[in-house]
Amino acid sequence: GTQSGVTTISVCRSPMVTGTSVLGLKFSGGVMLAADTVGSFGSLARFRGISRLLKVNDSTVIGASGDLADFQHLRQLLEQMVIDEELLGDGHSYSPRALHSWLTRVLYNRRSKINPLWNTVLIAGVYGGESFLGYVDMLGVAYEAQSLATGFGAYLAQPLLRAELEREQDRDRLPTQEEARELLERCLKVLYYRDARSFNRYEVATVTEKGVELEGPLTLEANWDIAHVV
Amino acid sequence: EWTAEPVSTGTTIMAVEFDGGVVIGADSRTTTGAYIANRVTDKLTPVHDRIFCCRSGSAADTQAVADAVAYQLAFHSVELEEPPRVRTAARLFQQSCYRYREELSAGIIVAGWDPRRGGQVYVVPMGGLLLRQPFAVGGSGSSYIYGFLDATFQPGMSRSQCQEFVARALALAMVRDGSSGGVIRLAAITEDGVERTVLAGSDLP
Numbered sequence: 001g002t003q004s005g006v007t008t009i010s011v012c013r014s015p016m017v018t019g020t021s022v023l024g025l026k027f028s029g030g031v032m033l034a035a036d037t038v039g040s041f042g043s044l045a046r047f048r049g050i051s052r053l054l055k056v057n058d059s060t061v062i063g064a065s066g067d068l069a070d071f072q073h074l075r076q077l078l079e080q081m082v083i084d085e086e087l088l089g090d091g092h093s094y095s096p097r098a099l100h101s102w103l104t105r106v107l108y109n110r111r112s113k114i115n116p117l118w119n120t121v122l123i124a125g126v127y128g129g130e131s132f133l134g135y136v137d138m139l140g141v142a143y144e145a146q147s148l149a150t151g152f153g154a155y156l157a158q159p160l161l162r163a164e165l166e167r168e169q170d171r172d173r174l175p176t177q178e179e180a181r182e183l184l185e186r187c188l189k190v191l192y193y194r195d196a197r198s199f200n201r202y203e204v205a206t207v208t209e210k211g212v213e214l215e216g217p218l219t220l221e222a223n224w225d226i227a228h229v230v
Numbered sequence: 231e232w233t234a235e236p237v238s239t240g241t242t243i244m245a246v247e248f249d250g251g252v253v254i255g256a257d258s259r260t261t262t263g264a265y266i267a268n269r270v271t272d273k274l275t276p277v278h279d280r281i282f283c284c285r286s287g288s289a290a291d292t293q294a295v296a297d298a299v300a301y302q303l304a305f306h307s308v309e310l311e312e313p314p315r316v317r318t319a320a321r322l323f324q325q326s327c328y329r330y331r332e333e334l335s336a337g338i339i340v341a342g343w344d345p346r347r348g349g350q351v352y353v354v355p356m357g358g359l360l361l362r363q364p365f366a367v368g369g370s371g372s373s374y375i376y377g378f379l380d381a382t383f384q385p386g387m388s389r390s391q392c393q394e395f396v397a398r399a400l401a402l403a404m405v406r407d408g409s410s411g412g413v414i415r416l417a418a419i420t421e422d423g424v425e426r427t428v429l430a431g432s433d434l435p
């Protein structure tokens with residue numbers, strides 16, 4: 001707060017309602033993102049119907065983990081940007097790469113003021129025939145890759161995604177849309193088994209030349225057969 | 231030591247939507263540490279004729295924010311020349327709660343009726359997220375009743391069913407949570423107005 005002219009800078013804010021992993025994968029023809037629909041309040045699965053995937057425009061989708069109030073703030077900024085751009089009416093829309101760059105600047109500048117937006121964001125899109133998949137986190141660290149995952153997903157899902165991509169690379173291709181979807185669902189299942197802050201309802205966003213398709217909420221089927229073996 | 235403890239509405243608050251309005255409820259205990267500073271608190275605070283907020287967290291913070299929002303809504307309503315939307319009230323709460331998230335300790339449920347969308351419940355938890363839900367609970371006592379709520383809630387309940395649901399849920403929370411207790415204050419907000427009731431002592435389910 002303020003005290004006689006001196007403004008205190010908020011130091012290291014704590015996230016309140018949080019989202020867990022977001023997964024991203026490039027496939028032949030586009031990019032796909034997946035995330036569950038829960039907002040956790042510490043260990044409590046408090047809000048079970050939150051969407052963490054956002055369609056920004058017809059060529060881009062973003063998915064966020066971390067503090068969901070900060071994500072809502074980002075959502076408002078992005079929605080206003082898209083409206084302003086439409087008002088220009090010059091036929092141009094933000095490319096996924098441009099949005100990634102913008103987000104990186106915003107997040108890096110907030111961290112530099114010791115007042116971060118406590119989010120890790122994946123940006124997925126198809127623009128000018130090329131697919132894009134990028135990552136930015138609350139420190140402003142940014143990079144692109146064929147497959148990405150935030151939170152727990154970085155430890156559990158990313159190896160699975162990379163193994164599949166390497167297998168496909170040997171045959172000089174990317175997975176098909178169906179293969180990618182099946183792989184993401186498999187990863188989400190693993191995360192549901194092993195991430196204590198996850199939930200079995202999820203959404204998937206697919207971006208191709210044709211545009212953005214957001215599906216969900218869908219439910220994961222878990223397999224507990226091993227319980228009988230143990 | 232109690233002088234160092236903030237005055238808090240460690241609490242149980244709840245709101246449920248039904249076709250035609252909302253039912254809101256809260257306990258009546260305000261604590262300073264372990265001492266009950268006020269045993270008959272009214273945590274259901276009107277911010278406009280048909281829009282209320284249920285306050286949990288710091289008593290001072292929530293009263294201050296609610297007063298500010300009530301002022302903003304009154305002004306807005308005059309400019310608009312019609313009753314303000316519940317969503318507007320919720321958004322005003324969210325703007326303060328998000329901007330000052332580091333300084334505030336406030337978990338708020340905004341519920342009411344407007345001519346556009348009927349009964350609505352919005353929750354603004356700590357951190358400043360805004361979410362609309364068919365029903366919402368908050369406060370320290372809410373932790374104890376999530377199981378009950380998950381098992382009992384049905385969408386499409388009538389007004390009296392909602393009142394019973396809220397009363398039962400609050401009673402269960404108040405028994406288990408030391409920071410909640412006293413009487414149950416209920417209010418039903420519809421197009422026709424606000425009807426307030428108090429459930430005390432033997433009236434509690």
